[in-house]
Amino acid sequence: MKYPKWIIAVSVSACCTLSWAANRSQQLDSDGSADSYTTESRGEILPEVRVENGKEYLYWPGWNQSKNRKLQVRRERTTHPDAQWWPHAGLGIFMHWGIVSEFEPTGEAWAGRWTPDREKQGEFHPQQEIWDAAKTFNPVNYDPEKWMAGAKRAGFKYAVLTTKHHDGYALWDSDWALMGVRQYLDGRDLVEPFVKACRNNGLKVGFYYSGMDWYFDRDYMNFSFDPNRKMNFKGEWVKTLPKRPSKRWAAYQEYNAHQVKELIHKFDPDIWWGDGGHGMSVEEIRKLRPGIVCNNRDPGSGDHATAEGFGMSDPKFIKPIIENGWWWEVNSIIQKGSWHYDARMGEEIYPSDEVLRKFAEARCMGGNLLANIGPRPDGTYQDQVWRLFDDMELWMKTNEESVFGINGGGPWPEKCNVPITCRDRIWYFHARDHEATEKNPVILKDCAAKPKSMTLLNTGDRIPFSYKNGTLSFFIPEKRKARNITDVVKVEFGSDFDPEPFLFKHW
Known part of the structure; x- marks a missing residue:
């Protein structure tokens, strides 16, 4: 498995010993209130990677074992x-x-x-x-x-x-x-x-x-x-x-x-x-x-x-x-x-x-x-x-x-400032009220092909865009912004665009 550069890899072996306390729950003695599920801003936070039973698991510093395990799956999922x-x-x-x-x-x-x-x-x-x-x-x-x-x-x-x-x-x-x-x-x-x-x-x-x-x-x-x-x-x-x-x-x-x-x-x-x-x-x-x-x-x-x-x-x-x-x-x-x-x-x-x-x-x-x-x-x-x-x-x-019937996701936040969902060569950009404006346009870097079309889903209006040196940018005209609900812009690419790298492999 290849992890991003910010991960420090440490290989260790681990085993679980079951006692009354462990069997009850590792969460029993850790605070599960809403306030406890935050990560303080301390600059770059690096996890430890442990090899356990032949698989790699991330452990984030400052999180107790119960909290870390909420981001881990320790069995093969159901195939039913x-x-x-x-x-x-x-x-x-x-x-x-x-x-x-x-x-x-x-x-x-x-x-x-x-x-x-x-x-x-x-x-x-x-x-x-x-x-x-x-x-x-x-x-x-x-x-x-x-x-x-x-x-x-x-x-x-x-x-x-x-x-x-x-x-x-x-x-x-x-x-x-x-x-x-x-x-x-x-x-x-x-x-x-x-x-x-x-x-x-x-x-x-x-x-x-x-x-x-x-x-x-x-x-x-x-x-x-x-x-x-x-x-x-x-x-x-x-x-x-x-x-x-x-x-x-x-x-x-x-x-x-x-x-x-x-x-x-x-x-x-x-x-x-x-x-x-x-x-x-x-x-x-x-x-x-x-x-x-x-x-x-x-x-x-x-x-x-x-x-x-x-x-x-x-x-x-x-x-x-x-x-x-x-x-x-x-x-x-x-x-x-x-x-x-x-x-x-x-x-x-x-x-x-x-x-x-x-x-x-x-x-x-x-x-x-x-x-x-x-x-x-x-x-x-x-x-x-x-x-x-x-x-x-x-x-x-x-x-x-x-959001339904999709099969992939775009490179957010690495290369785009708004989240993207995908259905093959159709991409959907989701922008809040303060985003996709003239002062704060949507920008997608390293876009592999020029779009065929771009429309605002809420109204069906065509959205003008700029595509230059692999960078796609656009904004929604002020009078078309939805304000109280998230705007979605539908972008269609042609046959020269390869969707494969963005399709979900974990479903």
């Missing part, structure tokens, strides 16, 4: 014909929803895990207080049919719902969950109507399932991230915590396995989106549902990498994934706050132009965007979600060919 839709789908909607949404002080699921900074900022709350939100969580206005009908017209192809997050609250009527709708909502199943709404609207069904369950493990867990200080789930500093019984891990495995079986047998999901473990091995999950797509967030990994946050989906992190031949997806919040609804700022959804541009960037590199919103605790979407859906619906009417 029912799963091959996934890389072509391109766009999914992620919904973090549950008792954390009800907890008004913060929409952060990790708020119950103590850190000095979190306490200093007033963002730490004892885990028991978050669990207490189960007493008032009651989504009286929950209408997933409205959710999924809106998602469908906006162009989403699959949906992923948090059936159980790390707090342990189960959204389905489970025989095995220790805490969930059976204990607090008289068994009102919140997953079943979601699945039905997805099927009614032609969206593939995805289940987020946490292989970590802090409620199950509450008596033995240290809720402090400082290993030298111990905190119980009540937020109390203690000298010691009870020692886990020797049979605890076996009981935990059985507990998770029964929940996984319940969800798959009852609802037959298309996607298993484990987090902190799948709850069962990939092999066992595939026996239950052979055509399912599993993500990589399990020690046994899965079918695709999961870049978390737009910082982690920077091309320097993604290009090696593509070179390894792996499917990949970026999952990121598109709202203020964190993954779940934050009563303080969660009403604000990112501008439509920004979401569409991030979608184009993922497709340019042959990946999917799983865009997360956190519905309100009453079961409704924020008002701005409908603004986003309306804008996306309008955009899809004229521009969807630029």
